[in-house]
Amino acid sequence: EAGVAQSPRYKIIEKRQSVAFWCNPISGHATLYWYQQILGQGPKLLIQFQNNGVVDDSQLPKDRFSAERLKGVDSTLKIQPAKLEDSAVYLCASSSLAGRNIQYFGAGTRLSVL
Amino acid sequence: AQSVTQLDSHVSVSEGTPVLLRCNYSSSYSPSLFWYVQHPNKGLQLLLKYTSAATLVKGINGFEAEFKKSETSFHLTKPSAHMSDAAEYFCVVSDPWDDKIIFGKGTRLHILP
Numbered sequence: 001e002a003g004v005a006q007s008p009r010y011k012i013i014e015k016r017q018s019v020a021f022w023c024n025p026i027s028g029h030a031t032l033y034w035y036q037q038i039l040g041q042g043p044k045l046l047i048q049f050q051n052n053g054v055v056d057d058s059q060l061p062k063d064r065f066s067a068e069r070l071k072g073v074d075s076t077l078k079i080q081p082a083k084l085e086d087s088a089v090y091l092c093a094s095s096s097l098a099g100r101n102i103q104y105f106g107a108g109t110r111l112s113v114l
Numbered sequence: 115a116q117s118v119t120q121l122d123s124h125v126s127v128s129e130g131t132p133v134l135l136r137c138n139y140s141s142s143y144s145p146s147l148f149w150y151v152q153h154p155n156k157g158l159q160l161l162l163k164y165t166s167a168a169t170l171v172k173g174i175n176g177f178e179a180e181f182k183k184s185e186t187s188f189h190l191t192k193p194s195a196h197m198s199d200a201a202e203y204f205c206v207v208s209d210p211w212d213d214k215i216i217f218g219k220g221t222r223l224h225i226l227p
Contacts, residue, residue, distance in 0.1 A: 003157075035217075041220070042218050043158070043204070043217045091158065102160060
C-alpha cells in the first residue's frame, strides 16, 4: 500500500513570496490533515478535511494560508505571502473513517523563509 | 478541553538499558491515546495506540505503554534500548467524539553507546 505522498520535500523562498505544497493521501482515506511543525515543537493542526469538506480550520491563519481538497482526494496548502515565522515542516496525514484517529503521515515539506 | 504534557524534553539512556518516556493527559471523555515516533528527516510513524481496550498496549519495535486512568498517564517504555531508537517521540490525545487531536511537544530520546 502506498503511503502519503508530499511534494516538494524542501522549499526555500524569500519573505512575501508565495508557496504551495501538495499532498496525496493513502487511497480510500476520507480524512486529510495538514500540520505545521516548527523546530523543537510538536505538530500543530492547521486544517482537517473529510472528503472535500472542512472539518476544522480553527488554527489556520486565514489571512495568508489557504487549503483545498476539491475532489476529495489530493490537497494543496498555500501560503501567500510568506513570513519568516512560517519556516517549518508542513506535514500531511490521512486516516480512514474505519480506523478513525489513526493517522498516517507523509515525510513532510521543509520550508525555509529567508 | 484536551491537553497532553510530555514531562521530559530530552531523555538519555545507555544502549541495552530500559527506556521510560512520560506522558500525562487531560481529557473530558475517555480519550484515545497514541505514541508516534519521528526519526530525523522522516515522517511520523505510529508506535502504538490505546482506544479503551486493554490498558497495556504493545506496539512495534518492542515498545509498550500502559494507560492509567487514575494517574491520567500513558507512559511509553521499552525494556532494552537500541541505537536505532534514537528519535523524537510524541504523545497524542484524541477525543473520539469530535476527532480533535492534540500532540505533545515531544521527547527527544538519545541512546548512549
